[in-house]
Amino acid sequence: MFNIPEQLLLNMFSRIEEGYPDNPYHNRVHAASVFHMMHLLIHNGLIQQGVLDGITMLGCYLAAICHDYDHSGFNNDHLIKTKSPLAITYNDVSPNENHHVAGAYTLLLSSPDYYFSKDMALEDRNILRAAIIELILATDMKKHLACSRSFRRVYSTACLCDCNQAQIVNHVF
Template sequence: MSQCPFFNSRVPLQVERLLSSANNWQFDVFKLADATQDHALSTLAFFLFHQADLIRKFDIKPHLLARFIRRVEDGYRPNPYHSKIHAADVLQSLHVIIHRGGLSPGYVDPLTLMACYLAAVVHDYEHGGVTNDYLINSSDLLALRYNDRAPLENHHLAAAFTLLKKPEYAFMSHLPKADTDRLRKMVIELVLATDMKQHFAILSHFTTVHRLGAANSVTPSHIVIPLDENERILSLQMALKCSDLGHVSASLPVHCRWVQLLEEEFFRQGDMEKLHSLPVSPLFDRCKPGITKSQVGFFDIVVIPLLNCFSRVFSNTKPLLTYTMRNYKYWADLQKMEQAVGNGNTSGK
């Protein structure tokens, strides 16, 4: 790895050790951010391109790839949650799901792998730290530009592909048009699927395609070939969605850190909503309980059904569900304890 052209000098030992653990189900991206002077995303992305031999296979000029990744990294704003560290975390999670979860090689040829990595890298590029609903309610220019339809996700994609048109970042400009068209289509499909408004529709579609609601219908683990092209893209969308929520399966301290960061980002939006006389979004008012008090419901409604469905089709991803249930138990026990304390206070009145 010391010969990797992305680095000007020998890779620090700590960074090398952290990158060597990038195949693990649980990964502390904050440690990589510290070790790389806040360049976890660019360091990890270039490493994964290099490790997968994508640079050689597609005859990519390393300096153009490195320059593009660094530019995207710099375009992530210093939000508490939707930051370049989050993008690195999603990238690492997607990498593991693909390579250890059973999607490779059946669902992922080299061009698709590059599309998946690229989608993870850019999926929150230039995120403003507010939700789509806020952009729509405040008549933000992005909402006007994209007609209130997934303004954030559309912007992440448009801004990233605009960069790729510039000669100094165009690391794929030499590829055949058929390849770049196919890659672009995949990246668009994947990133648009991260809009949580699409969550239940995508999950329902995946459940229907794989007949997961039928009795005793669980896809055998040895089946790793897509049913068709639509199902292949759908499964990759599910993989990125699982990765976007990847912190739910992290070690408890890392997971709790992410939840606290998201809560602070939500509170900051709530502050802005108050400032501009907009209705304050549920759980966004810092004077009231935030998402740290609603994790059990979030796991019950969103997280566990998603990971359960995905792991029934791709059984090698079951470690994600196992680690997630450990964190769920923490929130459930905490909720019970707080309820018991509340009941005790009430009975004492």
């Protein structure tokens, strides 16, 4: 769809995977699980119903693999209460999620071996970046209920033809 060379994608995915520390939950297995779930959600409802365009779909996949990039293992409340450098840098607003986005983008832009979007039109790059930022920031648990309600509403509408899919989504979220 975007003519991104396969080797560049493999380099990028490998490098992102290396950025997931070995901690009990926010690790590369968790990232793979979220990526898989995103794929299922996209291809079992949203994409068939025309809810997503190609650039947004790419943003969903990239946000899924980057959503906990370089996670320290501490939650936002802990980072804020201890006045960690991340909390200070991001003014106590979603320090983990802001770090995941900034860290992943810093990595992806740091080398031509990972810079997958360099040949995209500027407008597409901006749409892609906005989607990734919005999706990763939405993983802050303080925003979880509002995001879950919105997602359920959109996904249930897209899956009106299959009640089982809507029930699965309501159970997961």
